[in-house]
Structures are given as structure tokens and as C-alpha cells.
Amino acid sequence: MMEQGGWFVFFQVCMLQSGGCAGGQAGVRLRSPWRKPGIKASLQSRTMKLLVLTLTLALLFIAGETLDCRRCVPQRAGGTCQNTVETCAPNKNACIAAKFTREPFGRFQRCIALSDCKLLEMNAYIKVKCCTEDMCNTF
Numbered sequence: 001m002m003e004q005g006g007w008f009v010f011f012q013v014c015m016l017q018s019g020g021c022a023g024g025q026a027g028v029r030l031r032s033p034w035r036k037p038g039i040k041a042s043l044q045s046r047t048m049k050l051l052v053l054t055l056t057l058a059l060l061f062i063a064g065e066t067l068d069c070r071r072c073v074p075q076r077a078g079g080t081c082q083n084t085v086e087t088c089a090p091n092k093n094a095c096i097a098a099k100f101t102r103e104p105f106g107r108f109q110r111c112i113a114l115s116d117c118k119l120l121e122m123n124a125y126i127k128v129k130c131c132t133e134d135m136c137n138t139f
Contacts, residue, residue: 069095078104095137
């Protein structure tokens with residue numbers, strides 16, 4: 001069996017002792033790979049459709065579970081900022097509100113990965129509030 005340009009070529013070898021090929025014709029038969037699916041192919045097709053549907057629904061569910069946080073990131077250290085709302089990316093699963101207790105005594109609010117927020121809580125010079133609900137990052 002050889003594949004040529006999307007068609008499968010089957011060589012039919014005729015045995016002279018057995019009286020020739022079926023139908024009396026020797027030669028080459030061509031068969032399209034897009035033939036009518038059997039039971040196994042039909043089952044695989046249904047399984048793939050179900051998998052695609054399940055993944056699509058899962059993505060829609062995940063997209064519906066995004067987190068909204070207050071966002072206030074000053075342009076310079078210790079500067080002021082305007083509060084806005086930030087919709088967090090999937091890898092940012094928490095909100096943070098942080099105040100620096102040493103100069104320049106700034107603050108910020110934004111989306112963050114919860115693990116990163118927990119690391120910032122260990123810093124003695126930053127007062128940190130980590131939370132995982134919408135708009136929860138207030139001082």
C-alpha cells in the first residue's frame with residue numbers, strides 16, 4: 001500500500017495458479033481515504049465532538065469566573081494614582097492592596113498571583129492585604 005496525493009494505491013497481485021484475480025482483471029485499484037466511516041470511525045467522531053464540546057464549555061465557565069480588582073499603581077514611587085477596575089488574567093487569582101511603611105511610603109492595588117501575594121506578606125516593610133473576591137483589595 002502506498003499513499004500518493006491523498007489516495008491510497010493498492011496493488012493487486014494475481015496468482016496464475018489460482019485462476020486470476022477476482023473479476024478477471026489484474027491491475028491497480030485506487031481507493032479514497034475519505035470513504036464512508038465504519039462503526040469504529042463513527043464512534044471516534046462522536047467522541048471527538050463530545051471532547052470539543054466539553055472543552056468549549058469548560059473554557060466558557062473559566063472565562064465566567066474572572067476576578068475584578070481595584071487597580072491603583074502610581075507612575076512614580078510615593079506618587080498618587082487614579083483608581084480603576086482591572087479584570088485579572090487567569091494566572092492572577094488574587095487581589096492585593098499594599099502600603100509601604102518606609103520611604104517613599106507608597107501604595108498600590110492590583111491583580112496578582114496568590115502565591116506572589118503571600119511572599120509579599122513576609123516583607124516587614126510592606127503592609128499587605130491579599131484576597132480572592134471581587135473588588136476586595138481596599139486599605
